[in-house]
Amino acid sequence: MATANRALFMLFGGTGDLALRKLYPALFELYKKGSIDNHFALLGLARRPHTDEEFQKMVLDSISSEADNQEQAEEFASHFYFRSHDVTNVEHYRALSKLADELDKKYELDGNRIFYVSMAPRFFGIVAKNLKDEHVLSDNGGFNRLVIEKPFGRDYDSAEKLNNELTTAFKEDQIFRIDHYLGKEMVQSIPVIRFGNPIIDAVWNHNYIDNIQITLSEKLGVEDRAGYYDTAGALRDMVQNHTMQIMTLLAMDKPASFVDTDVRAAKIKTLENMNFYDTEGVKENFVRGQYGAGSGSAAYRDEPDVPHDSNNDTFVAGKVTYKLPRWEGTPFYVRTGKKLAAKATRVDVVFKKDINNIFAKAYLPDTLKTNVLSILIDPRGGITLRVNVKDSKQGFHTETIDLDYLQNDARASEVPQPYERLFHDILNGDHTNFASWPEVAAAWKYVDPIQKYWDETQPNFPNYEPGSMGPKASDELLARDGHSWYFPEEK
Ligand code: NAD
Numbered sequence: 001m002a003t004a005n006r007a008l009f010m011l012f013g014g015t016g017d018l019a020l021r022k023l024y025p026a027l028f029e030l031y032k033k034g035s036i037d038n039h040f041a042l043l044g045l046a047r048r049p050h051t052d053e054e055f056q057k058m059v060l061d062s063i064s065s066e067a068d069n070q071e072q073a074e075e076f077a078s079h080f081y082f083r084s085h086d087v088t089n090v091e092h093y094r095a096l097s098k099l100a101d102e103l104d105k106k107y108e109l110d111g112n113r114i115f116y117v118s119m120a121p122r123f124f125g126i127v128a129k130n131l132k133d134e135h136v137l138s139d140n141g142g143f144n145r146l147v148i149e150k151p152f153g154r155d156y157d158s159a160e161k162l163n164n165e166l167t168t169a170f171k172e173d174q175i176f177r178i179d180h181y182l183g184k185e186m187v188q189s190i191p192v193i194r195f196g197n198p199i200i201d202a203v204w205n206h207n208y209i210d211n212i213q214i215t216l217s218e219k220l221g222v223e224d225r226a227g228y229y230d231t232a233g234a235l236r237d238m239v240q241n242h243t244m245q246i247m248t249l250l251a252m253d254k255p256a257s258f259v260d261t262d263v264r265a266a267k268i269k270t271l272e273n274m275n276f277y278d279t280e281g282v283k284e285n286f287v288r289g290q291y292g293a294g295s296g297s298a299a300y301r302d303e304p305d306v307p308h309d310s311n312n313d314t315f316v317a318g319k320v321t322y323k324l325p326r327w328e329g330t331p332f333y334v335r336t337g338k339k340l341a342a343k344a345t346r347v348d349v350v351f352k353k354d355i356n357n358i359f360a361k362a363y364l365p366d367t368l369k370t371n372v373l374s375i376l377i378d379p380r381g382g383i384t385l386r387v388n389v390k391d392s393k394q395g396f397h398t399e400t401i402d403l404d405y406l407q408n409d410a411r412a413s414e415v416p417q418p419y420e421r422l423f424h425d426i427l428n429g430d431h432t433n434f435a436s437w438p439e440v441a442a443a444w445k446y447v448d449p450i451q452k453y454w455d456e457t458q459p460n461f462p463n464y465e466p467g468s469m470g471p472k473a474s475d476e477l478l479a480r481d482g483h484s485w486y487f488p489e490e491k
Contacts, residue, residue, distance in 0.1 A: 004037040005427040006109045007143075008100055010136075012087060012127055013118035014044025014055070018149065020062040023118065026419035028063040031076050035424055038079075041103045043096075045085035055082035079107070087123050093134035100136060111142020114426060118149050125165030132169035145426055146170045148177050152435070154236060155451065156444035163437050172437060176426050181242040181345075182433040183418025186377040190249040190347075191258065193375065193383065200373075201254075203351070206330040210370065211483055213348040214246055216336040217469070220343075221291065221298075222314070226305035233313040235288070235454075238336040240447045244271070245435065246377075247332055250347060251322060260431040264439070271442035273323040282453045289315030289471040291339040292462030299462055300339075311459050314338045317474035318450075319481075333478055333485075339466040341488060345378035348486040359398070369400050372486055381415070382406035 009027070011019055030036050044055050056077040067073035083099065085092045104111060115136075117127050128146060131137055137144045146166065153159025166175055181187055194204055203209070216238055222229050229237065248267045255266040277285060291314050293299040301308050315337030321327070351371040359368065368388050376382040384404040391399040407415070416424075425433055464471040469485065478484050 004034055004039060005112075006039040006107075007036070007112040007114050007427060008103050008107070008109050009040070009042040009114045009116060010045060010096070010100070011042060011116045011118060012045050012085075012123070014042075014082065015046040015048070015050070015058065016118055018118045019044070020058060022417070022419045023116070023423075024059050024062045025066055026417055026423050028066050028073075028076055029416060029420045030423055030427075032066075032068070032072070035427065039107050039109060041079045041081065041107045041109065043099065043103065044080060044082045045087075045096075046082075047084060047086050049084040050082045052081050056080050087119065087127050087130070090130060090134060093130045093136055097134060097136045100138075104138070104142075109142070111138040111140040113138045113142060114145045114147060116147040121149075121151055121153075121162070124148055125162055128166045128169040137169075143429065144170070144174055145429070146175050147426060148175065150178060150241060151232065151236065152177055152241075152440050153444060154232070156441065156448050159440055159444050163440075167437075173431070175437075176422075176431070177435040177437075177440065178422060179241050179245050179435050180418040180422065182245055182435070183421040184345075184377055185415045186375060186381040187246060187249065188421070188433065189381075190246070190375065191255075191263075194250075195254055195258075205326045206328045208351055209330050210350045210352045211330060211478075211481070212247075212250055212332045213350065213486055214243060214250070214332065214334045214346075215348070215485075215487055216243055216246075216345045217340040217342055218336075218338050219340060221339045221466070222300060222303050222306065224304070226303055230306050230310055230312045233451075234316045234336055234338070235313055235447055235451055239316050239318070239334065240443045241435070241440075243334050243336055244443045244446070245439075246347065247320065247334060248439070250349075251324070251327060251332065253324070253326060258432070263432050264436050268436065268438045268442070270322070270324065271439050271446075274442070274446055275321045275323060276446055277449055279449065279453050282450050285320075285477070286316065286318040286450050287471060287473040287477055288313040288454055288459060289317075289337060289464045289474070290459070290461040291315070291337075291464055291466050294465040295467050297339065297466045301462070311454075311461060313454065313459075315340075315464060315470045315474070317470060317477055319477060331481065331483075333483070335470065335474060335485070337464075337470050341467050341469050343379055344376075344487065346487060347375040347377070349373040349375075350483070350486060359396075362396075367398055374486075376406070380407055380412060 013019060059077045059080050060073055063073055115131055117124050153162050193200060195201055248270045252266040252270040255262040291300050300306060300314050301310050317335040320332040320334060353370050354368060357368055372386040374384045382405050384402045386400050386402055388398050389401055391397045422433060
């Protein structure tokens with residue numbers, strides 16, 4: 001087992017939904033596996049006062065289903081402390097600095113500090129500034145790492161402003177921008193599937209691949225998140241970050257090595273080599289949607305906290321192309337939305353048809369199908385490859401079969417949750433699975449003209465039924481190129 005890491009975590013927003021639902025259970029898994037041991041402490045920070053004991057009780061409740069026994073859970077929770085802290089109050093940071101030094105000494109943390117800002121984005125910048133100005137950063141040789149939740153801005157300008165605020169206090173290699181999709185098992189598998197298998201690596205280009213389809217579809221509607229979601233929409237909430245990160249891993253050239261600096265360089269080159277659209281390009285290549293009422297469920301505009309005239313997008317589909325020689329003529333189609341027919345995150349790589357079909361002349365009309373490699377990310381990890389084989393009947397006919405691997409329950413239950421993986425990487429200072437500033441910047445520059453055009457024009461909403469796969473225009477986008485969505489229709 002690798003040696004345990006030493007660190008003090010300062011969690012801004014320590015009593016929030018994300019902290020209690022995801023972050024503490026993830027840290028507990030690391031504790032159970034020995035990646036952190038007795039040399040760690042967590043200081044929870046939020047405005048409302050709580051005693052350490054009350055906070056530890058919240059932590060115990062949040063990990064109760066994960067604990068092997070009560071003693072183990074209590075030992076873990078005993079490392080948690082709480083301070084009432086208003087992030088806008090400079091005085092509060094001075095007290096924090098003193099307490100951090102005490103915990104550092106008590107747990108022998110070598111001065112290592114992880115500042116995790118799990119709060120509304122408007123606080124990200126002020127926290128970073130105050131940490132530096134009030135000397136909360138460690139200065140005795142330990143590391144200082146800043147972890148920032150999403151969303152990172154709402155357009156390029158606001159993201160740049162935020163980044164400038166952060167970089168007055170932290171250097172780029174101290175900043176970890178969370179995109180929790182990068183913590184998913186099968187997203188992390190993409191580079192291995194591509195570069196770890198010569199038979200796949202060899203055909204991963206426009207000579208063999210006809211198009212690549214990326215789907216992030218949800219069955220749920222906006223639920224209780226309308227306050228945030230109605231100001232963001234699917235393009236900002238899902239495309240600029242998660243979808244683009246997955247697409248980049250699929251499209252990037254082979255990094256010089258798999259260390260984080262080389263992977264980042266490959267990803268940045270890929271993002272900067274997308275063909276950015278002007279207004280005409282947006283009109284032609286991007287489709288937006290909003291769900292109406294149907295099958296007993298309410299229209300988006302009738303959901304709680306959504307204005308009745310909202311033009312917010314709950315669905316996006318688009319065609320992305322690259323200037324990279326590898327992808328000349330090969331489009332990437334992306335699609336994401338709410339209230340769709342299936343809950344799925346997946347990639348379907350559609351290969352070109354064999355143009356020299358020797359069977360057609362002897363026996364068959366054109367019955368061979370394209371090979372399709374599917375990378376299944378959610379809800380169950382897996383890979384399938386559609387291949388043509390001869391069928392078992394008399395005469396000469398073909399059929400397709402799927403060579404498939406699907407995680408079984410035992411494996412699925414072993415897979416670390418994204419936040420556990422990401423915490424592990426943060427402790428090790430590994431940036432491979434975090435978004436760098438140039439990546440975030442390029443993604444916003446791509447998305448901005450789309451959002452701008454949509455903000456300036458009146459959509460014809462609602463335009464898709466709950467339980468469908470989005471508006472007709474999404475199918476037409478592919479049909480125009482002679483393509484169709486592989487999932488779920490053909491299955
Ligand atoms: P939340 O509203 O549940 O929690 C916010 C926390 O901040 C609370 O602990 C609150 O007490 C504290 N807080 C608010 N104002 C404060 C102040 N002035 N000083 C000190 N503390 C203050 O939010 P959340 O859902 O946990 O989300 C946190 C971050 O994570 C946000 O950036 C959000 O976008 C992101 N995020 C959350 C989720 C999720 O599933 N909850 C998913 C993805 C990203």
